């Protein structure tokens with residue numbers, strides 16, 4: 001039986017969960033997993049349900065039913081096919097560890113995404129990407145950033161991209177691109193934000209003598225490394241380690257944090273809440289890979 005993710009948000013109030021759960025039952029949907037949260041500061045309600053469509057009602061009828069149930073509750077509801085993979089583009093510069101990790105996780109089905117193409121301002125990973133049957137677009141960013149970005153945006157439109165993942169892409173995106181793709185570009189920053197923004201966080205961290213380094217996955221906005229945080233993690237370091245050691249230790253935590261963030265976005269668990277996010281936990285079984293050994 002087909003499963004769907006219901007997402008809903010809007011002004012908080014009484015009877016919201018009941019209203020949506022009643023609508024689910026009326027459509028013969030079994031609620032397999034449910035999470036909701038009220039931000040009492042903003043008085044905003046957020047909900048995510050995993051539904052099993054036991055009467056094969058189908059996505060269009062379910063969308064209509066939940067729109068009808070949500071309207072009197074002043075909620076915006078969306079129904080997503082839980083099995084559908086988001087079409088993503090990965091953008092990379094010189095460091096390929098996050099790209100390789102995403103390619104692997106996507107290939108084994110551990111990430112519910114379809115990598116439609118890879119875009120890079122360098123030609124280092126063209127063979128790696130094309131060997132996996134994927135499109136690789138080398139778009140150098142020389143002195144005309146705007147021209148390069150116009151080419152990037154054209155590729156994203158032509159490929160029907162739903163999410164852009166900056167996998168250590170080291171160019172600042174224009175305000176125009178950030179606005180056009182608002183909420184649909186995820187970046188991995190190689191520090192535990194808000195510490196050490198910018199292009200060389202490991203150098204900053206080493207100079208500061210930190211005992212933890214980290215990685216932060218966030219939505220991209222025109223304000224560099226200031227976008228809503230989706231996922232973070234850290235790893236211990238010591239006084240005896242060099243900046244190069246930090247770079248090596250950081251690779252794994254960067255890749256892990258980025259994969260967690262992409263998984264959360266692709267399974268409709270992330271909600272924007274002003275400058276922050278709400279990230280619901282993964283539903284049971286959502287990490288089961290198609291190729292489990």
Ligand SMILES: Nc1nc2c(c(=O)[nH]1)N[C@@H](CN(C=O)c1ccc(C(=O)N[C@@H](CCC(=O)O)C(=O)O)cc1)CN2
Pocket residue numbers: 166169170171172173174175178187188189190198199219220221222223224225226227
């Ligand atoms: N508009 C935004 N663009 C980008 C963001 C963002 O949050 N908003 N995140 C960065 C990633 N990043 C750190 O994680 C980062 C990348 C690059 C730079 C930077 O100063 N780049 C220089 C060129 C550096 C080079 O050529 O090697 C520049 O663009 O002039 C800072 C931070 C991705 N983009």
